[in-house]
Every structure is written in C-alpha cells, then in structure tokens.
C-alpha cells in the first residue's frame with residue numbers, strides 16, 4: 001500500500017485551518033496544522049511533509065522566513081504560500097525564497113484542491129529527480145559523460161599568497177561551466193593523491209574570473225593544498241551547502257561576527273552586503289583575531305572600516321603597545337554594538353566555542369535565535385548528503401548546512417563527532 | 419562638590435549620563451556626584467596611572483579608549499585589555515592595598531570623570547545601600563572582565579571543533 005501523502009498547513013487563523021482540514025477530509029491525506037511558523041517548522045522537521053501551505057502574514061516568525069527555512073532544511077520540500085494581500089511583488093519574493101506557487105485568500109474548495117494536486121505532483125517530480133541524481137552519483141561518472149558532483153574537476157591555481165603564518169589563499173581558475181556561488185557555500189578541494197577537504201569560497205561572488213579559497217594548515221590535506229603553487233592543478237567539486245540568508249536580511253540590521261579563519265566564509269557575504277548596501281539597514285562587522293599578525297585580509301578590513309555606512313570593529317586577544325584598536329575577545333564587542341536586536345539578523349563564524357559565546361551575547365541582547373545564523377564545520381567526505389560522514393542527529397552538515405539557524409545549530413553543538 | 423560649585427550642575431549631568439550610575443536612585447547618584455572632583459582630559463599615549471602606584475581614583479570614561487598594559491621587557495608593553503567610553507576604569511581604589519595592578523594609557527584623546535575613591539569608600543561604608551550599588555557595579559565589571567579573560571586564555575580562534 002502506498003503511504004498517505006502528508007500535508008502541513010501553517011496559518012494563524014483557526015478558521016482557515018479548520019476549512020483546509022474540511023476541504024481535505026475527502027482525500028486520502030495525512031493533514032497536520034500549525035498556528036505559527038515556529039511550530040510549523042518543528043512539525044515539518046518531525047513529519048517531513050510532502051506539501052506545506054504557509055500563510056505569509058503571521059505573528060511571530062514571518063512566512064517568508066518559514067519558507068526559506070523549510071527550503072534550507074529540505075531542498076525537496078514543496079511549499080505553497082497563502083496570503084490575504086496577494087501582489088505580484090510578494091509572489092515573486094515568495095518564489096525566490098523557494099515557494100512553488102501562490103494561493104490568494106479567500107479561496108474556494110476547488111481552488112484549494114487544485115493547488116494540492118499541483119503541489120503533490122511537483123513533489124513527486126522533485127523526489128524522482130533527487131533519486132536519479134543520487135543513483136548517478138553512486139554509480140560514479142561514466143567515461144565521457146558529463147562529470148557528476150562526485151567527480152572533481154581539474155582547476156589551475158592562478159595565484160597563491162600567504163595571509164598569515166599558517167593560512168594561505170588560493171585563486172583558482174573557475175572550472176568550465178562554473179555558474180557562480182552564493183555567499184556561505186563551500187567547495188570540496190582535492191589535492192591529488194592526498195585527499196579532499198571542504199573549504200569555503202572566500203572571494204567576491206561578483207568576481208567570476210577567479211575562485212578564492214582561504215586555507216588554514218591544520219593537517220595533511222590542508223598542508224598540501226596550502227603548498228600548491230601557481231600553475232599547479234587541483235580537483236574542485238561544488239559549490240555545495242546553504243547560503244547566508246542575505247535576502248531575508250534585507251531591510252534589517254545585519255551583525256556579522258567573525259573569529260579567526262571564520263572571516264573567510266563570511267567575506268563573500270560582506271562583499272554582497274556592501275555591494276547592495278542600500279538593501280540593508282545598519283551593517284556591523286565585528287572581527288576577532290589572536291594577534292594583529294593573525295588577522296586575515298587587513299587591507300580589505302581597512303577599506304571597509306573607511307566606509308561611513310559600516311560599523312567595523314576589530315579586537316585582538318593580545319597586542320603590543322603600538323596597536324590602536326581594541327583588546328579582548330570578539331564577544332566583548334557585542335554588548336555595546338549599536339543595532340536593533342528586535343529585528344537584526346546575526347551571522348557568526350568561528351570555532352564552535354567562539355560561536356557559542358558570541359551567540360550567547362547576541363541572544364542576551366535580545367536577538368531571536370531564529371534570526372541568528374552560524375556556519376558549522378564537520379568532517380566531510382562526499383559533500384552531497386550521501387555518505388553520512390557529516391551527520392549530526394538528523395542533519396547532514398553538507399546538505400542541510402553548513403549555514404544553520406542557531407535554534408538548530410545549538411542542539412548540534414552538543415553532539416560530539418564520532 | 420569640592421571646589422566645583424560653579425560647575426556642579428554640568429558635572430552632575432555628565433555623571434547621570436554615564437552607564438555606571440544607571441539604575442541608581444537619584445539620591446545615590448547625588449552622593450556619587452559629591453565624589454566627582456573634576457572632568458579630566460588625556461592626550462594620546464598619556465599615562466593615566468602606572469602599576470604599583472597608589473590607587474585613589476575611579477575613572478568613568480566619557481570619551482576615548484584606554485589600554486591596560488604590562489611592561490614586557492625587551493618588547494615594549496603588552497596590552498591585556500582595552501576600555502572604552504562608558505566603561506569604568508580601575509577598581510584598585512576599593513580594595514587594600516589600594517595599588518594599581520596595570521598601567522593605563524590613553525590610546526587617543528580621552529575624557530573621564532574623576533571620582534575620589536577614598537570619599538566614595540567612606541560614603542559606601544556609611545550608607546550600605548549606596549555601598550551595595552557601587553560594589554555591585556564593580557563586581558559586574560570584574561565578572562565581565564574575568565569571563566573575557568578566560569576566553570582570551572582559551573585561545574578561542576585557534577581551537578578546532
């Protein structure tokens with residue numbers, strides 16, 4: 001027997017929920033309802049619905065964010081937006097955030113059932129495509145066939161320079177057919193004969209001529225990647241992973257907190273924030289490093305600091321008398337930083353211990369965990385959700401992240417790697 | 419307020435605007451204001467106090483940045499922390515032996531309200547309500563600093579998950 005298809009309806013109006021339940025009663029569905037976004041996301045994680053209806057206008061977590069997070073949690077999810085004030089621009093915005101379609105209120109039972117039919121059809125298509133992709137990947141690329149996501153594409157190193165005593169940046173010639181990346185995404189870089197590592201893309205997303213990676217030498221693979229020279233060839237797979245929620249952050253204060261190598265995965269987001277500066281309210285960039293010699297990208301930092309529309313602070317753990325900036329860990333910048341915690345979005349990267357303390361300070365300021373995002377690091381192998389290497393609880397860091405909402409990440413921090 | 423009668427309203431206003439007294443009752447703020455002897459300006463790299471010196475003053479920073487330093491033979495000095503506008507600088511005036519533990523140096527043009535520590539100590543021991551308010555603030559500052567120092571020692575940017 002086929003399992004019943006699962007439908008989740010998220011709407012703050014009980015009448016709407018009741019009428020949806022009534023309209024679906026005659027079909028063979030398992031229908032669940034939620035009265036707000038938080039509950040909806042929790043239920044979605046629990047039951048993996050085939051189709052989700054999301055009301056755009058709800059108290060608490062906004063519908064747009066629910067959409068984005070449904071998508072981030074499960075790229076095969078199919079969501080349809082319902083709203084009382086349908087406009088084209090809203091519909092477009094909802095589609096951008098992953099909605100499949102749009103249902104204006106009030107709607108008739110026939111209109112609703114038609115939407116359900118279309119949504120469930122779409123779900124089947126998406127699942128079939130995903131399965132085909134997985135089978136193709138498991139079988140490995142056929143000789144002569146277009147390379148699948150498991151096959152590294154050879155790329156030439158265009159440039160290499162030392163950022164600090166243990167960190168190097170590589171500029172790569174983008175692989176043929178490279179279609180760009182979104183800030184927060186990573187590539188799997190393969191040092192031939194040695195092994196592969198997940199490395200965030202650290203350059204400007206608008207610069208299509210080269211692909212930048214910043215690598216800290218911690219072991220075999222990273223040492224070997226860092227010792228490559230101009231003209232050498234490495235294997236690249238990607239881009240993988242979820243992006244920073246830059247669309248969602250539009251119109252809000254944005255607080256970027258970077259510790260150590262954590263500035264690398266955030267730099268593309270900073271480029272995008274500054275390139276579209278008028279889309280955001282206040283932009284704060286808080287950077288921590290061990291010493292001034294460990295600070296990444298000092299020239300760019302200087303440039304960003306020179307902008308009147310950015311509040312950039314750097315703090316060091318330890319400095320000599322000549323340093324004119326702050327001394328203390330990066331978390332000490334948060335209590336006095338000027339942002340509106342009620343609406344601000346936080347993006348934090350650094351070692352886990354730093355992210356935990358930075359998050360604690362941001363939450364203490366009143367930032368909602370649903371507006372706080374971190375990027376997680378776990379050992380990876382396939383990078384595409386097949387091998388289970390990066391699994392933490394029910395999540396795969398490579399596929400469901402590496403950018404996660406803090407409400408999710410917080411539980412993952414507790415789970416030790418095996 | 420010693421020798422400041424003409425200026426007392428502005429000094430009291432400046433004090434009332436400083437985070438250190440936020441949450442104190444008006445009468446308590448007035449008592450603290452009686453301990454303010456002046457507003458002092460420090461120029462870039464001016465030493466505010468030196469380690470080992472007698473600690474008599476609580477500095478409420480209004481403007482600028484201050485480095486707390488330890489002299490490091492051979493390599494000049496090491497900054498162990500920085501304080502900024504809105505911070506309270508120095509608590510050694512509160513506890514015997516009333517000696518500064520670090521050097522404090524203005525990192526740029528800096529302005530502070532100068533609070534006579536001895537007088538504030540006297541007021542605090544005579545009026546325990548006020549004493550509690552003062553010591554609570556100093557304790558909070560110390561707790562924050564201790565937490566920050568622990569994180570600094572943990573080397574949070576070097577650690578791998």
Ligand SMILES: Cc1cc2nc3c(=O)[nH]c(=O)nc-3n(C[C@H](O)[C@H](O)[C@H](O)COP(=O)(O)OP(=O)(O)OC[C@H]3O[C@@H](n4cnc5c(N)ncnc54)[C@H](O)[C@@H]3O)c2cc1C
Nearest residue numbers: 197198199200215216218219220221222377378379402578
């Ligand atoms: C999504 C993602 C993005 C990343 N982005 C970057 C980046 O931009 N730049 C960068 O330098 N590194 C980044 N990393 C970390 C990088 O992948 C690892 O440091 C690398 O795989 C280590 O491989 P290795 O063979 O050099 O070291 P190993 O020999 O595998 O390990 C050496 C030491 O590092 C620790 N370690 C290993 N893997 C990790 C890991 N994933 N995270 C933390 N510690 C680890 C080990 O416990 C060991 O102590 C990222 C990781 C992820 C998951």
Ligand code: FES
Nearest residue numbers: 381383387388398
């Ligand atoms: S690395 Fe294989 S599942 Fe994530």
